[in-house]
Amino acid sequence: MELPERLRTEGYRLTLQRQLVLQAVTELGHATPDDVFGWVRDRAEKVNLSTVYRALELLEHLGLVTHTHLGHGAPTYHPANVPEHVHLVCRDCGGVSEVEPAAVASMVETLEAQRGFRADVAHLTVFGSCAECTDAGR
Amino acid sequence: MELPERLRTEGYRLTLQRQLVLQAVTELGHATPDDVFGWVRDRAEKVNLSTVYRALELLEHLGLVTHTHLGHGAPTYHPANVPEHVHLVCRDCGGVSEVEPAAVASMVETLEAQRGFRADVAHLTVFGSCAECTDAGR
DNA sequence: GTTGGTGCAAAATGTTTGCACGGGG
DNA sequence: CCCCGTGCAAACATTTTGCACCAAC
Numbered sequence A, B: 001m002e003l004p005e006r007l008r009t010e011g012y013r014l015t016l017q018r019q020l021v022l023q024a025v026t027e028l029g030h031a032t033p034d035d036v037f038g039w040v041r042d043r044a045e046k047v048n049l050s051t052v053y054r055a056l057e058l059l060e061h062l063g064l065v066t067h068t069h070l071g072h073g074a075p076t077y078h079p080a081n082v083p084e085h086v087h088l089v090c091r092d093c094g095g096v097s098e099v100e101p102a103a104v105a106s107m108v109e110t111l112e113a114q115r116g117f118r119a120d121v122a123h124l125t126v127f128g129s130c131a132e133c134t135d136a137g138r
Numbered sequence C: 001g002t003t004g005g006t007g008c009a010a011a012a013t014g015t016t017t018g019c020a021c022g023g024g025g
Numbered sequence D: 001c002c003c004c005g006t007g008c009a010a011a012c013a014t015t016t017t018g019c020a021c022c023a024a025c
Helices: A003-009 A016-028 A033-042 A049-061 A101-115 A131-136 B003-009 B016-028 B033-042 B049-061 B101-115 B131-136
Strands: A065-069 A075-079 A086-090 A096-099 A125-129 B065-069 B075-079 B086-090 B096-099 B125-129
Touching (some): A003 A016, A016 A049, A086 A101, A096 B101, A101 B096, A101 B101, A101 B125, B016 B033, B016 B049, B016 B075, B033 B049, B033 B075, B049 B065, B086 B101, B096 B101
Parallel strands (some): A086 A125, B086 B125
Antiparallel strands (some): A086 A096, B086 B096
């Protein structure tokens, strides 16, 4: 846990809520703000949803968590220390899976070479149809 | 305009609102539901925002428009008859640009081969940092 | 004439903000 | 002791829904 140091070096305070939010993101893996809220709440700790939002924003600023949009309006947060991965979201069954960045490396290189655009792989989500749903469709 | 036929073949009715919404999406290129609402409203036609949402949903179902998420919660709609393209969104300046599907073809093939996952390229948005912002950062 | 579509208003989501109190440093 | 962070309530933004009326077919 590197939370205390990261907070201190930027002049922020260490609070129970911030620790719990980071812990929730770490344990849940793919968590929406509401998931995090529920996780902390279930542990009988009193927190407010707005505090969760503020904590997530701060943790992201500190580089301890990242977020991605897995569709509609629900952002999901990941611990940043987890290996980077790309999300695949199936439009038919709603399933979410992950692939290593290597699978999209050539795309990233192409964008960088052609446009000078540096893709943020950790934030990348690809929508489509998974193998099961594609098979079922025929 | 193939709206009338598409509607009829599935038993839907042709209304002025649906025509205007499709026209708005076509002319605007990258439009949020609210953009569409404004466009129609500016032409002195009375429409309700909820009608716009319902029309967009129907048009998407008919395959006449598609939508993508260009960040946060704002979905943007495109006419489906426009050539497929991938969106690049710069996290720093907020700029949106487009690239041909060829740039991501290898990624799509890899996903299909490794996972049997069929990527929906038209819906793909890559977040990152554009050339200008990357340069400015150093 | 039927029935689906629209307008309107209210509800449901999801996120942000102002403010006073309490705890961290 | 100072002042940042939290809880709380209200404000916001966006999308959805129920219902009565009107228009497309």
